[in-house]
Amino acid sequence: MNLKIAVLPGDGIGPEVILQAKKALYAIGEVYNHEFVFEEALMGAVAIDKTGNPLPEQTLNLCLNTDAVLFGAIGDPKYDNNPNAKVRPEQGLLKLRKELGLFANIRPIKPYKALVESSPLKREIIEGADFTIFRELTGGAYFGAKTLNEEGTHASDLCEYSEEEITRIAHLAFKSAQNRRKKLTMVDKANVLETSRLWRKVVQKVGESYPDVALDFLFVDNAAMQIILNPKQFDVILTENLFGDILSDEASVITGSIGLLASASLGEKNALFEPIHGSYPQAKGKNIANPIASILSAAMLLEHFGLFKEANVIYQAVEKAIEFKVVTVDLKPDSKFGTNEVGEFVSNFI
Amino acid sequence: MNLKIAVLPGDGIGPEVILQAKKALYAIGEVYNHEFVFEEALMGAVAIDKTGNPLPEQTLNLCLNTDAVLFGAIGDPKYDNNPNAKVRPEQGLLKLRKELGLFANIRPIKPYKALVESSPLKREIIEGADFTIFRELTGGAYFGAKTLNEEGTHASDLCEYSEEEITRIAHLAFKSAQNRRKKLTMVDKANVLETSRLWRKVVQKVGESYPDVALDFLFVDNAAMQIILNPKQFDVILTENLFGDILSDEASVITGSIGLLASASLGEKNALFEPIHGSYPQAKGKNIANPIASILSAAMLLEHFGLFKEANVIYQAVEKAIEFKVVTVDLKPDSKFGTNEVGEFVSNFI
Ligand SMILES: CC(C)[C@H](C(=O)O)[C@@H](O)C(=O)O
Ligand SMILES: CC(C)[C@H](C(=O)O)[C@@H](O)C(=O)O
Numbered sequence: 150m151n152l153k154i155a156v157l158p159g160d161g162i163g164p165e166v167i168l169q170a171k172k173a174l175y176a177i178g179e180v181y182n183h184e185f186v187f188e189e190a191l192m193g194a195v196a197i198d199k200t201g202n203p204l205p206e207q208t209l210n211l212c213l214n215t216d217a218v219l220f221g222a223i224g225d226p227k228y229d230n231n232p233n234a235k236v237r238p239e240q241g242l243l244k245l246r247k248e249l250g251l252f253a254n255i256r257p258i259k260p261y262k263a264l265v266e267s268s269p270l271k272r273e274i275i276e277g278a279d280f281t282i283f284r285e286l287t288g289g290a291y292f293g294a295k296t297l298n299e300e301g302t303h304a305s306d307l308c309e310y311s312e313e314e315i316t317r318i319a320h321l322a323f324k325s326a327q328n329r330r331k332k333l334t335m336v337d338k339a340n341v342l343e344t345s346r347l348w349r350k351v352v353q354k355v356g357e358s359y360p361d362v363a364l365d366f367l368f369v370d371n372a373a374m375q376i377i378l379n380p381k382q383f384d385v386i387l388t389e390n391l392f393g394d395i396l397s398d399e400a401s402v403i404t405g406s407i408g409l410l411a412s413a414s415l416g417e418k419n420a421l422f423e424p425i426h427g428s429y430p431q432a433k434g435k436n437i438a439n440p441i442a443s444i445l446s447a448a449m450l451l452e453h454f455g456l457f458k459e460a461n462v463i464y465q466a467v468e469k470a471i472e473f474k475v476v477t478v479d480l481k482p483d484s485k486f487g488t489n490e491v492g493e494f495v496s497n498f499i
Numbered sequence: 500m501n502l503k504i505a506v507l508p509g510d511g512i513g514p515e516v517i518l519q520a521k522k523a524l525y526a527i528g529e530v531y532n533h534e535f536v537f538e539e540a541l542m543g544a545v546a547i548d549k550t551g552n553p554l555p556e557q558t559l560n561l562c563l564n565t566d567a568v569l570f571g572a573i574g575d576p577k578y579d580n581n582p583n584a585k586v587r588p589e590q591g592l593l594k595l596r597k598e599l600g601l602f603a604n605i606r607p608i609k610p611y612k613a614l615v616e617s618s619p620l621k622r623e624i625i626e627g628a629d630f631t632i633f634r635e636l637t638g639g640a641y642f643g644a645k646t647l648n649e650e651g652t653h654a655s656d657l658c659e660y661s662e663e664e665i666t667r668i669a670h671l672a673f674k675s676a677q678n679r680r681k682k683l684t685m686v687d688k689a690n691v692l693e694t695s696r697l698w699r700k701v702v703q704k705v706g707e708s709y710p711d712v713a714l715d716f717l718f719v720d721n722a723a724m725q726i727i728l729n730p731k732q733f734d735v736i737l738t739e740n741l742f743g744d745i746l747s748d749e750a751s752v753i754t755g756s757i758g759l760l761a762s763a764s765l766g767e768k769n770a771l772f773e774p775i776h777g778s779y780p781q782a783k784g785k786n787i788a789n790p791i792a793s794i795l796s797a798a799m800l801l802e803h804f805g806l807f808k809e810a811n812v813i814y815q816a817v818e819k820a821i822e823f824k825v826v827t828v829d830l831k832p833d834s835k836f837g838t839n840e841v842g843e844f845v846s847n848f849i
Contacts, residue, residue, distance in 0.1 A: 229689060230699070230716065239690045269624045269727055290640075290658060296692035302662040308640060312652040338741070339579060340589045343645035347654035349580070366580065370748035371777070377619055377727060377752040391688070395745060399722035402727040427721070451786035 163221025284393025575673025634743025
């Protein structure tokens with residue numbers, strides 16, 4: 150297979166971890182005879198520094214005209230603590246998600262056997278947990294109108310959803326549940342929010358076409374608790390943008406490290422793959438960032454194009470790395486291995 | 500001391516648990532020579548059933564003219580899954596919070612020694628954790644304008660904040676931090692939301708008056724993860740309404756059961772005390788609901804009026820109940836004790 154892949158390393162540890170993902174894909178390409186052509190482009194704080202724009206036209210055009218996008222991480226503290234910054238790195242990612250129509254962000258959560266002990270949760274709580282979060286990615290408070298009055302004393306964010314936005318991701322989530330344990334949990338705050346009530350109504354309606362999938366509802370506050378109390382109860386979780394952001398970071402504790410979690414963002418035409426972790430600026434350039442999430446996002450990319458065998462080889466390589474404790478310090482505080490060594494191990498295994 | 504206390508048992512297990520809180524207060528009154536006069540009123544689904552209004556005028560007037568409000572729980576599934584319901588129980592509580600001006604909801608999180616094993620988290624993670632969440636309670640998406648178009652296909656919720664709303668709770672949170680370990684963590688989503696950026700700016704400004712308090716910032720997704728990974732890092736957490744709702748339910752796992760957590764909601768003139776758990780309708784009338792959160796909310800009420808010795812006796816009684824395993828099934832699955840027995844134990848201890 151020939152694939153043209155746009156690579157956006159982004160900020161902080163992004164470039165380091167994405168390098169390891171590329172190495173894994175090169176190795177797969179050689180062994181299985183695929184041609185992956187990578188083209189790099191700027192996004193995020195680095196793009197602001199060089200062009201003034203967190204998502205330069207050129208980057209957007211590239212992404213619109215490739216088979217898939219591989220993305221590293223975004224964000225820089227120099228913008229976070231400056232409420233007056235006019236442009237911010239995250240705008241680049243949000244605009245890219247919107248322009249590519251990446252409405253569904255899919256985040257699988259499953260602990261590795263060899264890592265059960267690294268979770269803050271007890272073994273009996275997490276062993277056997279296996280669920281996927283479907284997070285709506287191009288709507289909600291992320292994209293609604295924002296206001297700040299002239300005096301800078303009053304601000305607002307509008308959370309909006311339409312039936313159509315909910316319907317399309319609900320179908321994906323129900324289909325995924327059909328291929329899994331046939332349970333879908335919708336997470337919302339329908340006792341308070343109008344948008345949540347619309348979600349509930351639309352998801353109930355879509356659910357009628359999937360009678361084999363058991364549908365239940367949880368308020369987001371309760372869900373945040375249940376994910377820790379009893380993660381095994383979940384199969385597919387479906388939720389809106391901001392709740393999905395919060396719950397998936399929270400759920401990362403089940404696996405022992407957020408450095409292990411990858412995600413796929415899908416639209417009608419485009420697809421982007423990224424770790425769920427952030428740019429972790431304190432670790433930048435130190436060869437300590439965990440590259441596994443980025444490597445796994447490359448595996449999700451392969452799966453997306455039907456290359457299941459190839460994706461599996463990556464999953465196996467990652468499992469071996471974990472089993473042999475070739476992991477970064479987030480997983481083993483006294484580890485001698487860094488970003489590079491873990492990436493080497495994986496690509497050599499392939 | 501003479502106190503006139505409005506009692507709103509509410510829905511589900513509300514009436515059962517509040518009965519135990521009243522028993523504890525009666526016992527305190529007898530032993531320490533205080534007169535607590537209780538007056539009951541309707542709120543929530545029960546109020547809708549009887550009057551059509553989740554917060555009848557009479558209830559509101561009572562609450563406006565008492566020293567404090569003791570509240571049980573609210574919510575009924577018959578409204579939750581009916582997106583077309585015109586009135587809902589929660590509106591009663593939200594209106595009450597607004598009318599009483601209860602802008603600060605204070606939720607202390609601290610595990611009991613004897614219960615460390617009942618948490619899904621490992622002992623070494625939670626032992627020594629001790630923090631308080633300051634949740635803004637009368638602003639944000641809970642109270643902003645809501646819309647639903649005529650066709651029922653498009654909905655919105657507006658999240659709004661003003662400098663003034665942020666300033667007043669920030670002062671309370673900083674003052675609390677001064678009396679604790681002098682650390683305040685502001686939780687927001689300033690990389691995406693305009694309201695969060697306003698929060699950050701205002702809290703930074705208020706912080707200048709509290710130079711002895713170390714101020715840091717966390718994005719809400721990261722905070723949801725950090726609360727589980729390393730709860731000991733927190734002292735005072737300050738956040739907006741919806742984030743506070745989610746994070747405090749989540750944080751309840753540190754204590755082993757949400758049935759142990761009480762909260763105080765404070766305004767300029769009024770104060771309300773309530774468990775953070777919900778109405779738990781499945782448990783209603785079964786004598787299995789944990790009354791401790793409700794009993795502890797009575798203790799927070801006493802503290803609010805400067806009755807520290809009396810509050811401490813309740814805290815001790817609760818600790819004893821837990822130590823002697825006189826607890827409900829949420830804490831000990833094979834427990835023979837119910838709501839009533841736990842409440843009896845506590846009031847007898849006093
Ligand atoms: C960087 C930030 C804008 C982003 C988000 O909130 O969506 C990140 O947290 C994520 O989850 O991908
Ligand atoms: C019942 C509900 C409206 C309420 C809230 O979301 O504030 C509850 O969850 C709470 O935390 O007090």
